[in-house]
Amino acid sequence: MKTHAMNPPILSGILVALIWGIQPVISRYGFQQGLTPYDATLVRYLTSGLLVLPYACKRGLVDACGVGWPRGLVLFLLSGPLFSLVLVAGVNYAPASHGALIHPALTPLFGMAISRFVFGQRERFSVWGVLLLLAGLVLVGSNAILASGGLAPAGAWRGDLLFVLSAFMWAWYLVLNRSWKVAPLDAVALTQVLSLGAMLLALPWLGGQTFAKPLPALLLQSAYHGVLVSIVSVALFNWVVARLGVRALMLNALSPLFGVLASAWVLQEPLSASMVIGALAIVGGLAVGLRGPGASVRAEKSGYSGSGR
Numbered sequence: 001m002k003t004h005a006m007n008p009p010i011l012s013g014i015l016v017a018l019i020w021g022i023q024p025v026i027s028r029y030g031f032q033q034g035l036t037p038y039d040a041t042l043v044r045y046l047t048s049g050l051l052v053l054p055y056a057c058k059r060g061l062v063d064a065c066g067v068g069w070p071r072g073l074v075l076f077l078l079s080g081p082l083f084s085l086v087l088v089a090g091v092n093y094a095p096a097s098h099g100a101l102i103h104p105a106l107t108p109l110f111g112m113a114i115s116r117f118v119f120g121q122r123e124r125f126s127v128w129g130v131l132l133l134l135a136g137l138v139l140v141g142s143n144a145i146l147a148s149g150g151l152a153p154a155g156a157w158r159g160d161l162l163f164v165l166s167a168f169m170w171a172w173y174l175v176l177n178r179s180w181k182v183a184p185l186d187a188v189a190l191t192q193v194l195s196l197g198a199m200l201l202a203l204p205w206l207g208g209q210t211f212a213k214p215l216p217a218l219l220l221q222s223a224y225h226g227v228l229v230s231i232v233s234v235a236l237f238n239w240v241v242a243r244l245g246v247r248a249l250m251l252n253a254l255s256p257l258f259g260v261l262a263s264a265w266v267l268q269e270p271l272s273a274s275m276v277i278g279a280l281a282i283v284g285g286l287a288v289g290l291r292g293p294g295a296s297v298r299a300e301k302s303g304y305s306g307s308g309r
Contacts, residue, residue: 009243012236014254019233021258024099025266026224028091033217037089039210040221041081042199047226049196056189065190067182072190075182078173080195084225087166094159100259101140102163103170105133105282110171119179132285139278188234257283 030040059065064072090099109130115121140160177187211218260279264271 009240013240016233016237016240017254018258019228020104021100021255022262022266023225023229024087024091024103024259025262026220027088027099028095028263029266030217030221031092033214035213035217035221037085037092038202038206039213039218040088040225041084042202042206042210043218043222044084044225044230045081045192045195045199047222048192048230049199051227051231052189052192053196055185056193059186059189061193065186065193067180067186067190071176071180071182072194075173075176075187076191076194078169078176079187080191081198083166083169083173086162086169090159090162090166092159093162094156095263098140098156098160099163100263101256101279101282102137102160103167104255105137105286106164106167107171107174108286109133110168111174114171114175119175126288129285129288132281132288134285136278136281136283136285139274139281184234188231192230254283256286 027040056065063069067075087099087103176182177184256279260271260275
């Protein structure tokens, strides 16, 4: 098959992987500038919620943008501010490189388990891909647990557990989106508007301390998480999947690699041999698994995967 490496869909898919891959790096940089997980969550959803509000009103807020309120509230709990707090708080304890590896690696594993054991969908998957993912996670985890005062800070395991929890929540979100056949943009609009409402309620308590923080740090979090992550990457990835189909998921395997490289370059986080090998194993496992016999099923899921990240 002839490959056009410079085709716009491929370049767009690489851009999405880059946006998602360096998300923990941007979050950790904000913490270094004095922001808290609450600050980052507040500015993220104030930005994204206001931007998608016109679309949500057009789709109809009375029936939850066509999603329905019971299902909409479940999706909101799994992918809204609670999810953001769990994911962003992880980098308050562990290096950003751990988040860039653990979250995207465990999400497909949890997704396959939920789909098979909860919904009874016996999807095929690559055993070798799963084994590579697990091997990479063991190496990353060992770096966090065994390093004391060295490469990984003390208590990094707390952040790693939060990354595991975030992957579990995101996997449920993906499977439910697919099972309920929710239109991706409708799910995005509802989640962001509900998150905006929650942030407006919290504004009297959190707004004073948040907006007293350095303005450049707040603007970076707002632009990156509120615009690039919550909106732009969703639209781009849905377009890439429509153009490339299953092959688009292979581009997601670049996300952990981008995260590790950005952590080392921007934040000057040291990389041990186990971290480098673990990164390569996880990327290889994702690539093999997403090319496996069950890739078409995961590609269908992936059309929804950007909603609320």
